[in-house]
Structures are given as structure tokens and as C-alpha cells.
Amino acid sequence: MRITPDKMNKLDGRVCFICGKYLLNYTEKDMAYLKVHSGSTMKAKPNMYHLFSCPSCTKMAHKRCWYDVGEKKVKKGWFGKSEYILSCPSCGTDLSSKREKRVDWNRGYEIPDHPESEILELHVSDVVTWKAGSVFGKIGKAIDNFFQAVGLGSLTNPERNAVARAASNVGKTIQDVAERVFKIKLTPQQRAELKELRCQNCDAPLPMPGEFVDAVVCAHCGTAHLL
Numbered sequence: 001m002r003i004t005p006d007k008m009n010k011l012d013g014r015v016c017f018i019c020g021k022y023l024l025n026y027t028e029k030d031m032a033y034l035k036v037h038s039g040s041t042m043k044a045k046p047n048m049y050h051l052f053s054c055p056s057c058t059k060m061a062h063k064r065c066w067y068d069v070g071e072k073k074v075k076k077g078w079f080g081k082s083e084y085i086l087s088c089p090s091c092g093t094d095l096s097s098k099r100e101k102r103v104d105w106n107r108g109y110e111i112p113d114h115p116e117s118e119i120l121e122l123h124v125s126d127v128v129t130w131k132a133g134s135v136f137g138k139i140g141k142a143i144d145n146f147f148q149a150v151g152l153g154s155l156t157n158p159e160r161n162a163v164a165r166a167a168s169n170v171g172k173t174i175q176d177v178a179e180r181v182f183k184i185k186l187t188p189q190q191r192a193e194l195k196e197l198r199c200q201n202c203d204a205p206l207p208m209p210g211e212f213v214d215a216v217v218c219a220h221c222g223t224a225h226l227l
């Protein structure tokens, strides 16, 4: 099932339970390959990657993480050959039958025994569109007239630097920051009267920003707030 940019908000800020990185972040090694029968390898076009949830505990991870960590080698008896089985690293449920071989990643590995309808397909071009804030940037979702949600990719360099500094204050890097950033528009007077600040994503209390601080990042969910 292809996830289009308008549905990506549901994945915003959520992390892969295996690698701990954001589900909307990917690396070259997450990229899908096609099953090619000639024996050669071929990358899927357009560039895409996939996510899969454990049907038992519902935890979600990159398909590549399932391949790297979920595929277990089990021995058939003491001297028997090894077989592969996909099992959930979180709840331990076996999610596939035992197979003699595992299809290599670059030969078009697929989550075994689960139909494509259970797999989320993310096209890199869609993710880039979403991250560039073309959805949020245009809608400019205003909350309580004070907050505006924008995409991380739409920030100016000084804003991005402020977010990076705020992230390091809570032991994170810019890579950990959620793609949806909240801009807070306060007059100096309103800012002086601010008594408490809560994360606009998860509602956790945020540290009160000092007078010269331009950004605060939620230590809990990694959502940045620009002041």
C-alpha cells in the first residue's frame, strides 16, 4: 500500500522499533530491489522503501530492519542444515514458516508469508515532498494562533542551526528531530508572560526557554519548537 504525502502525518515522529530511527528517515540500504530472474540485481524504480508492522504486537519497523534482525537462523536438529524464520524481535512471535534460504536483500527480499497489502510502501519522492513542507508549508496549520506547523526542510539556515543547538541540549542531533516543526509566534510581551510550554506533538512539558534561546526540542519525542 503506497503512502502518499497526505497520509504521512500518521508516521510523523514515529520511530522504527528495531533501529530506533524515524520511520520517515531512510538510508541507501533501505532501498528496495526487484526480483529479477536472470540472476542480476536491479533496484526498484522509483526509489522506494517499505515498512511492516508485527501483526501480533503492532510494532513497526523498516523492512530492512526486519531483514537484518528479524530473520533468524535456526538449526534443524544437531547436525541438520540451518533454516530461516522471520520472528518479531519485540514480542517473539514467529511470523513466517521455516525456509531453507532467505532471499538476499538485493535479489528482491520480501517479508515472507505476508501479502503486499500489509506492507507500507514509501516512495522517496513522496517523502521528500512531505519533508520539504509542501503539505504543511502551504496549509500552515495554525494552532491557537500561536503555533504554526512547518516542515523541517522549509526552515532557513539560522532556524535550522537553532534547532540543532536545541536538539543537542537534550542529547539529540538534527537527525533525531521530527519532520514537523512548530513555530511559535509570540510578541516579546507574551513571551515574558509565558509560564509553561508544552510539546505541541506529545504534550510533554518543555523546558522554559531563556530569553535568548530561539528553539526548544522535546526530549521525549524530538519535536522542535521555534520561538
Ligand SMILES: [Zn+2]
Pocket: 016, 017, 018, 019, 020, 021, 061, 062, 065
Ligand atoms: Zn529501522
Ligand SMILES: [Zn+2]
Pocket: 054, 055, 056, 057, 058, 059, 088, 089, 090, 091, 092, 093
Ligand atoms: Zn511483535
Ligand SMILES: [Zn+2]
Pocket: 199, 200, 201, 202, 203, 204, 218, 219, 220, 221, 222, 223
Ligand atoms: Zn514531544
